[in-house]
Amino acid sequence: MAARLLTFTLALATASAVSLAAAADLVAGKAKATEICLTCHGAEGNSTVADFPKLGGQHPDYLAKALRDYKSGQRKNPIMAGFASALSKQDIENLAAYYAAQPATVSIKH
Amino acid sequence: MNNTILLAAAVSTALISTWAVAQGAVTGDAAKGSQKNQMCKGCHGIEGWRTAYPEVYSVPRIGGQHEAYLVKALQEYKSGERTHPSMRAIAAPLSEQDIADLAAFYAQGGVKTASK
Numbered sequence: 177m178a179a180r181l182l183t184f185t186l187a188l189a190t191a192s193a194v195s196l197a198a199a200a201d202l203v204a205g206k207a208k209a210t211e212i213c214l215t216c217h218g219a220e221g222n223s224t225v226a227d228f229p230k231l232g233g234q235h236p237d238y239l240a241k242a243l244r245d246y247k248s249g250q251r252k253n254p255i256m257a258g259f260a261s262a263l264s265k266q267d268i269e270n271l272a273a274y275y276a277a278q279p280a281t282v283s284i285k286h
Numbered sequence: 287m288n289n290t291i292l293l294a295a296a297v298s299t300a301l302i303s304t305w306a307v308a309q310g311a312v313t314g315d316a317a318k319g320s321q322k323n324q325m326c327k328g329c330h331g332i333e334g335w336r337t338a339y340p341e342v343y344s345v346p347r348i349g350g351q352h353e354a355y356l357v358k359a360l361q362e363y364k365s366g367e368r369t370h371p372s373m374r375a376i377a378a379p380l381s382e383q384d385i386a387d388l389a390a391f392y393a394q395g396g397v398k399t400a401s402k
Contacts, residue, residue: 223352226353226354227352227355228355234346235344235345237344238344238345238346251368280347281350282346282396283350283395283397284332284333284349285331285350285391286396
């Protein structure tokens with residue numbers, strides 16, 4: 177019984193630690209976005225330049241995947257490669273969460 | 287006077303057309319795009335749809351995205367520069383006209399979700 181309780185407690189602690197590590201910081205995301213992304217992707221990710229995608233309201237996991245791919249070189253773009261290579265895993269989570277939380281500029285379409 | 291203006295207009299039009307042809311530009315037709323999206327809507331038309339392979343993540347929302355960006359994305363899938371397997375397979379048979387039509391269609395904007 178005690179062992180079970182211990183296991184349960186450990187599992188709970190691990191789960192909390194994992195979720196804490198992965199938790200996105202919207203304030204930090206906004207700061208990084210303002211510093212780096214704003215010039216091309218616009219305020220709140222509402223890009224007005226046709227070559228640069230709108231990001232506001234996009235799925236956070238898609239945005240994070242795109243940034244990881246730019247960082248790894250899986251997705252090739254000379255502009256984005258430079259910016260993404262300087263981002264940490266936490267920066268990527270923060271930015272993805274920040275843009276996903278902005279007013280939607282893109283939506284599904286049937 | 288009028289003739290001069292007309293001539294100038296004609297020359298300008300001819301120059302612009304020549305430039306457009308030289309650029310290989312095709313004009314997208316959203317109505318035609320709406321007839322060509324059978325392969326798109328199974329994923330991009332369902333809110334919250336996720337990829338299954340090779341990595342699980344949400345399929346991007348593309349309704350209302352910039353037309354030029356959508357053209358570029360499809361061209362990069364077609365050329366292999368972007369590597370997602372399903373998108374590569376779907377983009378491979380598309381002509382430049384198909385790509386332009388689809389981009390024009392999706393750029394028009396999509397379904398507003400309740401939460402946004």
